[in-house]
């Protein structure tokens with residue numbers, strides 16, 4: 001199941017600089033949201049040049065379609081208790097993230113999938129490993145606020161302030 005957002009050309013013109021906002025149900029405690037896809041809306045500005053169908057959806061020519069990965073990762077029909085912070089769900093069920101499984105596709109899928117996905121995975125792991133190996137991370141009095149703010153990518157509403165103490169003194 002894919003959640004799609006459609007915009008006609010005239011709608012695009014009036015909202016050219018602002019993407020449609022993923023819908024966050026007001027009852028959800030945003031700080032506990034399980035999935036924070038870095039790119040909530042995939043496949044930017046794909047224009048249908050002919051009338052076509054995507055699954056049950058009719059897509060008229062001249063429509064820009066985007067995949068709402070945010071909605072997919074918060075869909076109760078796909079993920080049990082999607083708003084619960086439960087990282088062990090990915091140990092219980094091994095979900096591929098490189099584009100072969102649309103339940104979780106942070107790099108997109110198909111012919112326009114992110115070509116840097118392997119590099120992204122390798123470097124994120126390397127940075128994290130180096131930061132943990134070289135520093136001790138001490139909480140500050142501000143704590144960690146996971147409230148989200150959607151710009152072109154998903155960002156933290158409040159900057160993360162951390163205190164990094166070198167593990168080995170120079």
Ligand code: HEM
Nearest residue numbers: 038039042043044106107108109112113114115116119120
């Ligand atoms: C963790 C890191 C990264 C994430 C989460 C990410 C995510 C994405 C996403 C969601 C897309 C859009 C896919 C779509 O339209 O369906 C994309 C496209 C793209 N990414 Fe990445 N990316 C990452 C790292 C990188 C790196 C390291 C490079 C290059 C060295 C890169 C280069 C590109 C390019 C060129 C496209 C456009 C592909 C196209 O439109 O044909 N990305 N990425």
